[in-house]
Amino acid sequence: METKKKGLTLAGKQLAAGWLFLTPATLLIFVMSFWPMIQAFLTSFKSGKGVNIHWADPLFVNYTRMLQDTMFIQAMKNTFLYLIIQVPIMLILAILLAQLLNNKDLKFKGFFRTCIFLPCATSLVSYSLIFKSMFATQGLFNTILVNLGILKENFNFLGTPWSAKLVIILALIWRWTGYNMVFYLAGLQNIEYSVYEAAKIDGANGWKTFWNITVPLLKPTIVMTFIMSINGTLQLFDESVNLTKGGPAGATMTMSHYIYNQSFGQGVGNFGYTSALCFVVFILVAILAVINLKVGDTRD
Amino acid sequence: MTKKKNRSMIQRRLIPTYIFLIFWAFISVFPFYWMITAATNNTVDVARGVISFGHDTVINFQNLLKSGQDGARLWDSLRNSFVYSIAQTLICLFICSLAGYGFELYHDKYKDRLFGILLLAMMVPQVATLVPLFTMMSKMGLLNSVGGFVLPAISTPFMIMMFRQNSRNFPPDIMEAARIDGLPEWKIFFKMYLPVQKSTYAAAGVICFMNSWNAYMWPKVVMADNRAQTMPMFIANMAAGYTVDYGMLMMGVLFCSIPTMIIFFVLQKQFAEGITGAVK
């Protein structure tokens, strides 16, 4: 009886301690992320600007409005194009680089790892300036291509819709491949070497080992990087603003950039409408993340 | 003899690997080279994409020192950035490691569910939070203060997740043993858990410091005072006039990039280990 009572209080103490440990972080997230999101949800049913804001009539006008908003639809298409093209290329490259670096016979591993990770430690201003000037009409890239005879005359990379999109995709790949590679490399180092030895004895070749052993064992990491990349791409803002300002003619504008412009970039913000747009982006990201988790999570 | 031969054969087979890695490393590093050369050139040369070293280093540096208003020049901005970033990193590491530890080592289904909900916060678009957070900070009187700068960024689902994953390596037996010895729960965290998670703290610290150092959108909203200006704000002020001095700007960018790079170089071994724990 005595011991049982003591055991209960001990368990109670432990329980209390567990909750106590995660309370500060949880409270902060609720106050700093969820509360603003709830406010945005309420605002999304209002229209008017500044002091003239009022409940919308009809209530869902901001949500029906976006169906006719050609610029937003264009921005949505652009964002999904980046998602479909850039995320797989980047992640495959990252796995490939990690696989190459995970070779125990390779020399200068630390050097290569550092170099490849470096881009994501750069400040955004410098990286966008550098890319902009490299792809400028008179810039380095044009000079090289013209001298090699691939181009006849200087090409306006950032001023042509398809190539401007391409530059953004290249910039994203440049900046984030190394970051993702670090996660894969770490994942690979968690795989016991004996697993590979066994596969070798069974006569599996490089590709087979990769598909049958590496990929399944890396699955949690792959799912995690996928979610991070999807989230990052759907909320893509910096590259669109700094590299192309969304141009030419909105051809590279992303959803977040468009929302920002509607709130802060062009005169008095229409916060009712932008809140509705924010909410749609939030739902989209959440849906994709859930799908990803369901596809990736075979453990339970 | 055969061993040596074998080794050189392995190296020879790795030649394509080396070529690809050198290629990618070159692409990764080239913009840094460009940034350094640009800091030595004058504005017209930078705009024209000259990639060799120039003779304007001293002038660019002098102009950079003169740039900005009193109390908001290069050294002031650097100092501010250090103060905010270090404060944010330390508080973030403490709060998130505590939470990661709590979620993993005391886990039950309620906490797991809560964790799932917290992950949703990753998907909240930043634009949506700007005005509500500004209102909140102004009501708490935190505008232009370190508190206002760090509060929205010190608890992130990603950091909690990282610590939670790494906490899986922490054997529960040790906790039990410590409890039997009569150690209170919070002491277990400080005395047993914290010392063995050094590399996790290093990895999370690098990422947190990088995010904090490069943050722009929120600091711009909350730090209106000149004297509270950060390094990215200082650079942005130079980068967006009717006319821009690119030589000076790139010199500033160099100053802005060096701290994050140094931190990464110094901590890179621990960084790699910490990430390894996180993806286990």
Added chain:
Amino acid sequence: MKKKLLSLVLVSAMATSMVACGSGAATTENGSTGSAPAATEGEAGGHKLTLWAWDESFNIPAMQAAAEDYKEVDPEFELEIITQSQSSDVENAITNAGQSGDFSNLADITLFQDHYFQQFCVNYPDAWVSVDDAGVDWNGLGAEKLSYSTVDGVHYGFPVDAGTAIMAYNTEYLAAAGYTLDDVQNITWDEFIEIGKKVKEATGKYLLCMDGSGNDFFYMMCQAEGVSQWKDGQPYVTENQTLVDIFTVQAKMAQEGVLYLANDWGDYTDQAIVGDMVAGVYNGNWIIPTIKKVESNAGKWEIVPAPTLTGKPGYASNGGSSLYITSNCQNTELAKAFLAYTFGGGSAADGTSLTYDNALLNGGVIGTCAAAAKSDVYQAGVDYFNGQAIYADIVAYTQNVPVIEQNDYHYTLREKLSNHLISVVNGEEDIDAALAAAEQETVFAMQE
């Protein structure tokens, strides 16, 4: 059940302690950086004001000149200038303050873009202070300029830079194609295109350039014709023959290689102008410092009025900003006195104004104050422009700029027209469809 209750109690206890702990930490941190809120020093009877401005090579020297000038009236006067990276920083700060109802983060005085002021004044009326009683002779400050800073007949702003448009030519490149400056005066845009083709052939340079993502030609070229892009508060595009012609001319210029439409602002200034890709620049006079960056072209540039559709000289304005007192200013008397004396033209009463002279000398800022333009500084010839007295000329242009209907959605329409012009140049759209789409998209954006 008991467990749940217990945890609930614990959570709330933790929450209270967290809040207490959080605010405690914040105050000490606040103290340690020593950063004070933006604008608390300006108490009544003090001598200090804070001011927001955004370009260290342009309008900030003008603000410094004004602060220096006012020291003659109040030797203890001190102006703290806070640099912003661009004009939108100020707009965002007003938006945040207006949305939250907390204006304490604003500076006492702020520079603000002319085209945006009206809508920020209507939607955030609590942010601004009327300056009707500042004792300024408004007649001498340029009617067109003041029309931006006056809402319902109430004055809010003091004009800083004029924004009067100039058409600048590199005479060396013109000469290479066999033209002189006389050949490009009083011409139509069609004649301009013919000259442009020859110049391109002879020198490889474009005769004209513009930022294609924020194309100001629509506004400037319309204004030069005395026509607005707006009619009764609605976009006036497809029915507006002048605008249709201007759109067509620009498309033709771009397709013929006469006009370089830059990708963005940086491309326009750094590649097109500083990169010496062009033989002509048409924009607000604040573009002059950018032109002057290319030292090797000194003495080659000159300015004239722009071409028009009919061939009469074209006068327009573009850009420009004014100074406004915010509601956070605790010492409005000092702020009004300071602004009235400096940019309000008070110190120009004796014929020269230190404010306007030094603003021009140090920043290249050309004011709209007629009295200040009589000074030696304004009348002097400029070596870079072949000794031409460009500042006096620009002030003369200013008198001819027609007042036209303005609209809060100026930049929205500009963006739509810019985007659709690029689509037309790229061959993705025909002109009629482009104009119709631009008009319709603007109407859509104006719905609230």
